Amino acid sequence: MLWSAIDTFYLSLQMKKSLLLTLLVACFLPFATAQFHFNGSARSLGDRCYQLTPATNGQVGSIWDTTKINLNNSFDANLDLFFGCKDADGADGIVFGFQPINTSIGQQGEGMGFLGVSPSIGIEMDTYQNSNRGDPSYDHIAIIKNGDITHGSGNTLAGPVSIGSGGNVEDCQKHSLRVKWDAVAKKLQVWFDCELKLTYTGDIVNDIFGGNPLVFWGFTAATGGANNEQNVCFKFTTLIDKPTKANLCKGDTVQLNAYGGVTYRWSPTTGLSNPNIANPIAKPDVTTTYTVAVGDRCGVEFNQEVTLVVNGDPILIELGPDRTLCVGETARLDASGSGARTYKWSNNATDSIIFVQKDGLYKVQAARGNCTATDSVLLHFIIPPSVKLGNDTVLCENKKLILLTWAEAATYKWQDGSTLPSFPVAYTGIYTVTVSNKCGRDSGSVKVTYDDCHKVYIPTAFSPNDDNINDALVIYDHGNVRRVKSFRIYDRWGSLVFEKFDFTPNDPAFGWNGKYNNSLLQSAVYVYVAEIEFTDGETLVKKGDVTLMR
Numbered sequence: 189m190l191w192s193a194i195d196t197f198y199l200s201l202q203m204k205k206s207l208l209l210t211l212l213v214a215c216f217l218p219f220a221t222a223q224f225h226f227n228g229s230a231r232s233l234g235d236r237c238y239q240l241t242p243a244t245n246g247q248v249g250s251i252w253d254t255t256k257i258n259l260n261n262s263f264d265a266n267l268d269l270f271f272g273c274k275d276a277d278g279a280d281g282i283v284f285g286f287q288p289i290n291t292s293i294g295q296q297g298e299g300m301g302f303l304g305v306s307p308s309i310g311i312e313m314d315t316y317q318n319s320n321r322g323d324p325s326y327d328h329i330a331i332i333k334n335g336d337i338t339h340g341s342g343n344t345l346a347g348p349v350s351i352g353s354g355g356n357v358e359d360c361q362k363h364s365l366r367v368k369w370d371a372v373a374k375k376l377q378v379w380f381d382c383e384l385k386l387t388y389t390g391d392i393v394n395d396i397f398g399g400n401p402l403v404f405w406g407f408t409a410a411t412g413g414a415n416n417e418q419n420v421c422f423k424f425t426t427l428i429d430k431p432t433k434a435n436l437c438k439g440d441t442v443q444l445n446a447y448g449g450v451t452y453r454w455s456p457t458t459g460l461s462n463p464n465i466a467n468p469i470a471k472p473d474v475t476t477t478y479t480v481a482v483g484d485r486c487g488v489e490f491n492q493e494v495t496l497v498v499n500g501d502p503i504l505i506e507l508g509p510d511r512t513l514c515v516g517e518t519a520r521l522d523a524s525g526s527g528a529r530t531y532k533w534s535n536n537a538t539d540s541i542i543f544v545q546k547d548g549l550y551k552v553q554a555a556r557g558n559c560t561a562t563d564s565v566l567l568h569f570i571i572p573p574s575v576k577l578g579n580d581t582v583l584c585e586n587k588k589l590i591l592l593t594w595a596e597a598a599t600y601k602w603q604d605g606s607t608l609p610s611f612p613v614a615y616t617g618i619y620t621v622t623v624s625n626k627c628g629r630d631s632g633s634v635k636v637t638y639d640d641c642h643k644v645y646i647p648t649a650f651s652p653n654d655d656n657i658n659d660a661l662v663i664y665d666h667g668n669v670r671r672v673k674s675f676r677i678y679d680r681w682g683s684l685v686f687e688k689f690d691f692t693p694n695d696p697a698f699g700w701n702g703k704y705n706n707s708l709l710q711s712a713v714y715v716y717v718a719e720i721e722f723t724d725g726e727t728l729v730k731k732g733d734v735t736l737m738r
Contacts, residue, residue, distance in 0.1 A: 223428070224251045224406070225291035228301075237421040240282060240301075240409035243272060247415065248301045252291035252406035257427055259286070259393050259401040262371045265425035266364070266490060271315050271327075272416025273360040278315055279414035281327075284367060285310035286403045298337070301408030305335035307396050311367060311378055311386075312337060313351055315358050316414060324348055326355025329380060331388050333396055346378075346386040353381075358416055364486060382486035424482070424490040431493040437559035439502040442470040444494070449482035453489075472496050503528050503554050503561035510566040512597060514627035518543050519567050521550055526561060528554030534564075545569070570596040572628025575621060580634055584641030584724045589613040591621070591634065598625040641668050641724045644693070646716065649735040652702035660699030661734055663718060669693045673719040673727065677734070680712060702736050711738045 226232075229241050230249035240249040257263070265284075272278050281300045287308035295303055298318045302310050312330045314337070317323045322339035330339065330347030339348055351357050366379040369392075378386040393401045405427065409418040422428070436442060444460075445467040446452055454463040459476065461469040470478065475497045481489040505526045513519055523531055524540035531540050534551040544550060544567060551564040573595035583589055591611045593600070602611050603620040611619060613636050620633040645664040652659045663672055672693060677686040677700055691698040702709055718730045 223253055223255070225254050226251055227292055233419065235421070236423075237419060238407070240407060240418045240420060241411050241415070243274070243411075243415050243417040245411055245413060245415050246296050248296040248408070248410040249418075250301050250406060250408035251420075252404050253427070254291060254404075256288070256402040256404055259369070259397070259403060260371055263369050263426050264490070265367045265427060266423040266484065266488070267366075267425070268362045268421040268423060269313070269357075269365050270362050270417070270419040270421075271313070271357045271359075272418060273358065274414070274416050275356050275358045277414045278358040278416040279412055280316045280410050281312065281314040282407060282409045282418055282420065283310045283312050284365070284405075284407055286405050288397060288400055288403045291404055291406070296410045297412035299335075299410065300337070301410045303335050303337055307333070307398065308335050309333050309345070309376075309392060309396055310335070311365075312348075313357070313365075313380075314348070315416065316412075324350075327351045327357050328355075329378065329385055331376065331378065331386050345390070346388045349385055351380055351385070362421070364484075366486070366488065379486070382488075423484070424492070429492065431495070433495040433497060435497045435499055435558045437502040438473065438498050438500055440471070442472075442496060444468055444470055444478065444480070446480050446482055450485055451481075451483035451489075453481040453483075455479050455481075470496065472498055474498055497558075499558045500556065501527060501559075503556055503559050505552065505554055505561050505563040507550070507552065507563045507565040510568075512568050512570060512626070515569045515571045516545075517569070518545050521552070521565065523552045523554055523563070526554045527556060528559075528561070529556045530554070570625065570627055573598055573623035573625055573630040575623050575630045575632030577619065577621070577632045577634040580636070582637045582639050583613070585638050587641075587724070589636065591619055593621055593623055593632070595623050595625055595630075598623050642722055642726070642728060643668050644718075644720060644730060646718065646730065646732060647734065648732070649737055650702070651737045652708075653738065660696045660701050661716070662696050662699035663693045663720075665693045668722050670721045670723050672698070673721055675718045676716065678715045678717075679709075680714075685709065685714065708738075709736060711736055 228249040229247045230251050231239050233239055238251050241247040269282060280298055283300050283302040285302050285308055287305050289305065295301060298316065298321065310332050312332050314323060315327045317325055321337055328348035329351040331345040333343045333345055336343035352363065357363055363381050368377045374389055374391055376388045377384060393399060397403065407420045452464060452466050454460055454468055457463040459470050459472040477493055477495040479491055479493050481491050483489045503526045505523050507521055507523065511519065520541065520543055522541045531538055532553045533542055547568050549564055549566050551562060553560060553562045575593050577591055577593065591613060592609060594609050600607050600609050601622045613619065616636060616638045618633055618635050622629065622631040643666060647661060650658045650661045663675060672691050675688045676684060679685055685704040686700045688698050713733050713735050716732055716734055719727065720730060721727045
């Protein structure tokens, strides 16, 4: 079972103009993974939660803080535990233990990974009834020493007592555990689901650990022939959650954000927008230590401190809005009014004022002691318009042309008032456009003439009488024909009397001289068929009649 994130507390500092400092602190600061040594099946679930065992038989898992604590100092730990979802066939339980030996111990089964660890003290939460261990017939909790889980042996310091409602905590629910050690009164107290379950008063350091107050602490769990998923999630514990300090400048606005509580009380109230909410706004004029009392669902309050050290007047930078300039211009970026003593720009400049002529995002960090501020501005340089519509042109009647011009951040005005950067040509005429931007203005025009690109001339009559006048039937054009792919002539009965292939027009050598097989044909009307490829790439078939005159 994966839990949602629980009871996390942090502080984020948001400054006047830009985010100058962000600090995660205090009461429920998440563990770094390296603080714990993992054994067996233990693994991190994130959000300060750890799985000790999966719901699999024969598992043992433990987590131990790698740094020893001093039991001459008091501690207060508040946690959530999950014992799984199986009751009758679930096992085995969790131990919150303290021992000076090492961080790599644990056995599977009824010992819950803590059996035989000596010297030690542990809060045993047993979910399987082992008659050979003197277990009661319900899930129970007890304080034990020296890894002895057999009740009645003399090593049970408090309990066992019923741990949950109806004697069952393998109910698919999370349960709260609070353990408090008062080193002065030498009193160990255990609350479960907001109810005080166990109290033990004794000299733990001397009686159990032989006068050595330095011990490892952690959690162990195990399964045997029965199993359950068993997890632990850390809320507040003074074993790891420490006071925090942050630096800021006078006049900065700070948002304090506390999460996971039912009630919140901040003090002192000076400089706070509302001392009774999770996220008041703080604006301290002098160095101030704020304490938040976060009340949990059991009505218990846990206190944590954050000290805001006010270093001096704020640094204010205003480079202005992002700008567009013309190529050749120089931008002046001025951070000199910030009250800072040092400056560092993204282009490695260190002056308070810089001059630039290139595109880019320019950032500056200004500092005076511990007070810093940043700002940035985006500069873009553009060129003036230059209109080039091309040379005057002739278009075939079925062709289309789009006139296009472009300049950055420009406006456009064509001869008919159109304002787009492109213009579709549709008729013969002169097309004009004026393009303007903040850096200049330019105009251009082009003449477009539409023409019939498929014009070809084939005479309707010719007289092949050797007078050098109209002696051959020739295909003529004015530059529109690329080649004549074929030219055929038929008599009135449909007989082919002439053909030529793949030639250029206007050449009498490829014309018909009125003969067939070197014999003169009689005056008559003949039919021609010409397949012609034009310069625009199209191929057309031209047909017609021609009269041969003698």
